[in-house]
Amino acid sequence: MNEVIETILAHRSIRRFKDKTISEETITTLVECAQAASTSSYQQVCTIIGVEEQEKKQKLAELAGNQSYVAENGYFFVFCLDYNRHKIAAEMKDKDISETIQSTEAFIVGTVDASLAAQNVAVAAESLGLGIVYIGGIRNNLKEVSELLGCPEYVLPLFGMAIGYPDATPGKKPRLPLGAVFHKNGYKDNEEAKSLLEQYESETAKYYTKRTGGRRTEGWVTQITTSMASPKRAYMKDFVRKKGLNKT
Amino acid sequence: MNEVIETILAHRSIRRFKDKTISEETITTLVECAQAASTSSYQQVCTIIGVEEQEKKQKLAELAGNQSYVAENGYFFVFCLDYNRHKIAAEMKDKDISETIQSTEAFIVGTVDASLAAQNVAVAAESLGLGIVYIGGIRNNLKEVSELLGCPEYVLPLFGMAIGYPDATPGKKPRLPLGAVFHKNGYKDNEEAKSLLEQYESETAKYYTKRTGGRRTEGWVTQITTSMASPKRAYMKDFVRKKGLNKT
Numbered sequence: 001m002n003e004v005i006e007t008i009l010a011h012r013s014i015r016r017f018k019d020k021t022i023s024e025e026t027i028t029t030l031v032e033c034a035q036a037a038s039t040s041s042y043q044q045v046c047t048i049i050g051v052e053e054q055e056k057k058q059k060l061a062e063l064a065g066n067q068s069y070v071a072e073n074g075y076f077f078v079f080c081l082d083y084n085r086h087k088i089a090a091e092m093k094d095k096d097i098s099e100t101i102q103s104t105e106a107f108i109v110g111t112v113d114a115s116l117a118a119q120n121v122a123v124a125a126e127s128l129g130l131g132i133v134y135i136g137g138i139r140n141n142l143k144e145v146s147e148l149l150g151c152p153e154y155v156l157p158l159f160g161m162a163i164g165y166p167d168a169t170p171g172k173k174p175r176l177p178l179g180a181v182f183h184k185n186g187y188k189d190n191e192e193a194k195s196l197l198e199q200y201e202s203e204t205a206k207y208y209t210k211r212t213g214g215r216r217t218e219g220w221v222t223q224i225t226t227s228m229a230s231p232k233r234a235y236m237k238d239f240v241r242k243k244g245l246n247k248t
Numbered sequence: 249m250n251e252v253i254e255t256i257l258a259h260r261s262i263r264r265f266k267d268k269t270i271s272e273e274t275i276t277t278l279v280e281c282a283q284a285a286s287t288s289s290y291q292q293v294c295t296i297i298g299v300e301e302q303e304k305k306q307k308l309a310e311l312a313g314n315q316s317y318v319a320e321n322g323y324f325f326v327f328c329l330d331y332n333r334h335k336i337a338a339e340m341k342d343k344d345i346s347e348t349i350q351s352t353e354a355f356i357v358g359t360v361d362a363s364l365a366a367q368n369v370a371v372a373a374e375s376l377g378l379g380i381v382y383i384g385g386i387r388n389n390l391k392e393v394s395e396l397l398g399c400p401e402y403v404l405p406l407f408g409m410a411i412g413y414p415d416a417t418p419g420k421k422p423r424l425p426l427g428a429v430f431h432k433n434g435y436k437d438n439e440e441a442k443s444l445l446e447q448y449e450s451e452t453a454k455y456y457t458k459r460t461g462g463r464r465t466e467g468w469v470t471q472i473t474t475s476m477a478s479p480k481r482a483y484m485k486d487f488v489r490k491k492g493l494n495k496t
Contacts, residue, residue: 001277002251002375002376003250003251003252003375004251004252004255004371004372004375005277005281005372005375005376007252008281008284008285008368008371008372009280009281009284010284011284011285011286013286028426029249029253031426031429031430032257032426033253033256033257034429035423035424035426035429036256036257036258036259036423037256037259037367037370038259038261038370038380038381038382040382040384041384041475042421042468042471042472043472043476044423044424044429046429047429047430047431047435048429048430048431049430049431049432049433049434049435050430050431050432050433051433052432052433053433056433056434080435082429084435084438084441085424085428085441085445086472086473086476088438088441088442088445089445089468089469089472089473090473090476090477092442092445092446092449092469092473093469093470093473093474095473095474095476095477096477097473097476097477099479100476100477100478100479100480101476103479103480103481103482103484103485104484104485104488104494105387105480105481105482105484108359108387108406108484109384111356111359111360111363112359112363112384112406112407115359115360115363115364115367116363116366116367116370116382118364119285119363119364119367119368119371120256120367120371122285122286122364123252123256123367123368123371124252124253124256126252127250127251127252127253128250128253132286133286134286134288134364136288136289136357136360139353139356148434149433149434149435150434150435151435152435152438155435158356158360159360173290175283175284175292176283176292176333178276178279178280178283180333181279181282181283181292181294181295181296181330182279182295182296182297182298183295183296183297183298184297184298184300185297185298185299185300185301185304185397186297186304186396186397186398187295187297187328187332187397187398187399187400187403190332190336190400193332193333193336194336194340197333197336197337197340198340201340220290220337221337221340221341222341223290224290224291224334224337225334225337225338225340225341225343225345226341226343227289228291228334228338228343228345228348228349229338229343229344229345229348230348231347231348231351232348232351232353233351233353234351234353234496236351236352236353236356237351237352237496240352246352246494248482248485
């Protein structure tokens with residue numbers, strides 16, 4: 001165990017921040033950490049938008065489903081998959097790379113690139129005593145978010161991240177049993193998975209019952225299957241295609 | 249600056265490892281670090297396959313384009329997007345969640361989840377003095393990789409990661425200028441991007457010329473647009489759909 005692993009294992013999402021801004025120097029360090037992550041074939045498909053104007057943050061908070069901490073935090077980042085710069089580069093060299101950009105493969109590459117960069121920011125921020133929470137909620141209204149941030153074709157905002165000095169000490173929700181997510185040499189059979197899920201259902205039911213004083217008693221299996229029974233963000237396929245991505 | 253940020257900024261991909269295995273205890277710690285990452289709506293969409301059998305590693309190395317370090321390393325992980333466990337959970341609760349799983353939105357969620365988990369592993373491994381390299385090359389032949397690892401419907405191997413004791417000290421390739429990837433309050437106009445790309449082209453051309461003793465002299469703009477002019481892995485869309493993912 002070392003400081004790095006301690007930081008990683010101590011992660012909790014923070015949804016309440018002190019009214020204290022983060023220094024410009026720290027923001028620069030966090031962006032440098034983002035850039036230090038691995039990138040597929042040196043493509044560097046991530047662009048980070050730092051949202052500083054309070055009015056824009058407020059608007060984003062509304063678009064993300066009225067999550068107050070999107071507006072009230074030390075800093076707010078939006079991580080974008082970005083092939084617009086590759087398009088500019090191609091124009092400089094008189095090449096056509098649109099078929100590559102529009103592919104499912106490129107969509108995977110860009111989503112992975114942006115996520116690796118973001119997780120470096122998360123870990124680095126937490127190492128400085130800051131708290132973070134990922135905001136997938138910006139995908140509730142991605143067209144409006146994209147317009148608000150002026151994202152052109154080939155640029156897709158994937159998720160936000162609120163950062164700040166923590167003003168809450170939430171518990172750590174139990175993760176799936178290690179054996180459920182770690183398989184050796186090949187994917188395990190479903191019988192073992194089922195038995196681990198039953199065990200996890202009981203563990204998480206106990207956790208929620210205790211944490212909420214009995215208000216919520218459902219375990220993970222119940223929670224997840226209830227929420228996933230209602231499809232969300234069904235507009236995504238069309239919107240992503242309109243951005244010129246994930247088409248072929 | 250602290251130990252965590254130093255570790256993150258010092259990242260280089262390592263493609264040559266000492267013939268030394270990594271302890272079971274370390275592997276468990278790395279998987280725990282993967283699990284500690286944020287996960288969208290508590291869905292935990294990542295499964296990690298640890299490939300230990302040398303024959304399978306050899307086969308993977310071939311499928312990934314004859315990359316020797318896929319077979320020769322201290323350990324090899326494959327990170328998968330995995331909604332099979334949610335399907336099992338849904339069967340336990342007699343729910344139908346297939347529409348959610350098959351959506352573009354879920355494909356984003358799962359790809360992000362697996363990537364955040366992987367980057368925690370990368371940072372944790374490097375903090376222990378290990379080196380890592382991501383292996384997108386497993387997507388060269390994903391059908392064969394998926395069969396080799398026995399991945400069912402709804403489980404998509406996204407990338408591998410070779411880990412081991414470094415036996416090389418590669419240089420650190422210059423990243424895009426910070427101003428190119430970090431925009432404030434909104435996406436910057438393309439004129440600024442173009443000018444930054446011209447500057448970066450020159451910087452990376454110098455870097456490559458020096459590093460290769462003049463054998464390679466192309467900068468990033470030239471390299472990337474040449475490689476992206478040839479679409480790769482065009483089978484991906486169909487394969488991913490056959491897995492039941494990214495359909496609607």
